[in-house]
Amino acid sequence: MAGIVDLIVAKRDGRQHTEAEIAWIVDNLAAIPDYQLSAWLMAVVCRGMSEDETTWLTDRMARSGEMLDLSGVPGPRVDKHSTGGVGDKVSLVLAPMVAACGATMAKLSGRGLGHTGGTIDKLESFAGFHADLAPEQFRDQLSDIRVAIASQSSRLAPADGRLYALRDVTGTVESAPLICASILSKKIAAGADVILLDVKTGAGAFMPTEEAAAELAGLMQRVGRRLGRNIVCVVSEMGQPLGRAVGNAIEVEEALETLSGRGPADLRELCLILGSLLLEAGGVEQDPERARERLERSLADGSALAKLGELIEAQGGDAGWLDDPTRLPHARASELLLARQGGFVQVIDARLVGAAAADLGAGRQQKGDPLDLSAGIVLLAKMGDRVEAGQPLARLLTGDPDRLPVALGRLEAAFQIGPSPVAPPALVKRVFKAQAAPETAPTRDHGDPWTALPGRQGLELPGNR
Ligand code: URA
Numbered sequence: 001m002a003g004i005v006d007l008i009v010a011k012r013d014g015r016q017h018t019e020a021e022i023a024w025i026v027d028n029l030a031a032i033p034d035y036q037l038s039a040w041l042m043a044v045v046c047r048g049m050s051e052d053e054t055t056w057l058t059d060r061m062a063r064s065g066e067m068l069d070l071s072g073v074p075g076p077r078v079d080k081h082s083t084g085g086v087g088d089k090v091s092l093v094l095a096p097m098v099a100a101c102g103a104t105m106a107k108l109s110g111r112g113l114g115h116t117g118g119t120i121d122k123l124e125s126f127a128g129f130h131a132d133l134a135p136e137q138f139r140d141q142l143s144d145i146r147v148a149i150a151s152q153s154s155r156l157a158p159a160d161g162r163l164y165a166l167r168d169v170t171g172t173v174e175s176a177p178l179i180c181a182s183i184l185s186k187k188i189a190a191g192a193d194v195i196l197l198d199v200k201t202g203a204g205a206f207m208p209t210e211e212a213a214a215e216l217a218g219l220m221q222r223v224g225r226r227l228g229r230n231i232v233c234v235v236s237e238m239g240q241p242l243g244r245a246v247g248n249a250i251e252v253e254e255a256l257e258t259l260s261g262r263g264p265a266d267l268r269e270l271c272l273i274l275g276s277l278l279l280e281a282g283g284v285e286q287d288p289e290r291a292r293e294r295l296e297r298s299l300a301d302g303s304a305l306a307k308l309g310e311l312i313e314a315q316g317g318d319a320g321w322l323d324d325p326t327r328l329p330h331a332r333a334s335e336l337l338l339a340r341q342g343g344f345v346q347v348i349d350a351r352l353v354g355a356a357a358a359d360l361g362a363g364r365q366q367k368g369d370p371l372d373l374s375a376g377i378v379l380l381a382k383m384g385d386r387v388e389a390g391q392p393l394a395r396l397l398t399g400d401p402d403r404l405p406v407a408l409g410r411l412e413a414a415f416q417i418g419p420s421p422v423a424p425p426a427l428v429k430r431v432f433k434a435q436a437a438p439e440t441a442p443t444r445d446h447g448d449p450w451t452a453l454p455g456r457q458g459l460e461l462p463g464n465r
Helices: 004-012 019-027 034-047 051-062 090-100 119-123 135-145 158-168 176-190 210-226 249-259 265-281 288-300 303-314 350-359 401-414
Strands: 077-082 104-109 147-151 194-201 231-237 245-247 333-338 343-348 376-379 392-398 415-418 428-432 458-460
Touching: 004 019, 004 034, 019 051, 034 158, 034 176, 051 158, 051 176, 051 210, 077 090, 077 176, 077 265, 090 104, 090 119, 090 147, 090 249, 090 265, 090 288, 090 303, 104 119, 104 135, 104 176, 119 147, 119 249, 135 147, 135 303, 147 303, 158 176, 176 194, 176 210, 194 210, 194 265, 210 231, 210 428, 231 265, 245 249, 245 350, 249 265, 249 303, 249 376, 265 288, 265 428, 288 303, 333 401, 350 376, 350 401, 392 401, 401 415
Parallel strands: 077 104, 077 194, 104 147, 194 231
Antiparallel strands: 231 428, 245 376, 333 392, 343 415, 376 392, 428 458
């Protein structure tokens, strides 16, 4: 077997790895130093992987830890994952909402990645909350309260933990095969029957164009099928941040607002669309309209918010904070970004907003950096809004005032204001429904390089906000 240097060189020169080589890399992740692993990741970003390589990598990463058997847990067992966005706090709302409606949400989540935020970091805004659940705790909690959100760990998809932390800080996130393997390895290890992937597109997404996002959705569906999993994919908007809050504790506050029946319209709408797809795919409701009504009821009657309380408490957090969000981490320093001119907000570049939030302390610059959970940005105007010169566009929050100038400069560049009105973009662009999964698990054929074909069953949806 070739060593890691040979494998880096092979990938750098555009050669395809064998299944045995991929297995060797995954099995030896703990022993390969960061600098060599980073070089290999960069070679994959630049040279890509075939669909076979991606399938082998996904499969091996899923099996790097325990594969959960949820057969004793009440169904339908569902899971959802986003490819990464800015202000994307959907999981904080969606997980308790679908659990309150009778599905079981068995979710393995990630931390912040590149300029995007992560569900686990956000949940750690609740003092005492822990996400490193042992597999048996995860299963028991699902049986008890129908919802659990765990991080990958030394027992669950550990290979993803090793690669994810490095990709976060080495510019090696934007790669369809690496994103596919990272997400699907967690989803497959976590054992849900229904998997919904929210593939983001736009400036703040890892796949900036709709075509690239559709290609990623198609790849994940095909790899999922080869590994015996049926996957529903949605391609959704991430040109501007979702909702108004970008950070950690402030995103939790916005999620609490939404679970209380208020919250920003785009966040609420996306949660209702994704929730309906999950309830439908899980067989809880056959009719999408009835599924939506049921989800709306869970927001109106407080059952979804109560479910979040059960989740926080079960995982060691202080659920009393749900009634009093002022107890969440609060920033010491703040500053307003003011509009230099009047007009209509044409663009809010989500990538720049995410990077500015990281400048304030909400994201990591180096592996293992602690986060300032209070840091972030609140958007006071969104795309299409009319603003006057001098009107506040955003509020910046941080525990460290020295961070404000750099973040302010970056955030200012995120906004474009012009004279003509613009319509906000459609929130959901396409839905790729699941196809019947094959009876057998992974195929082991060779060849068949990844041709990046868009999924063929994409459905256009009307715009919404
Ligand atoms: N979320 C993940 O878990 N992994 C990625 O690579 C991107 C988003």
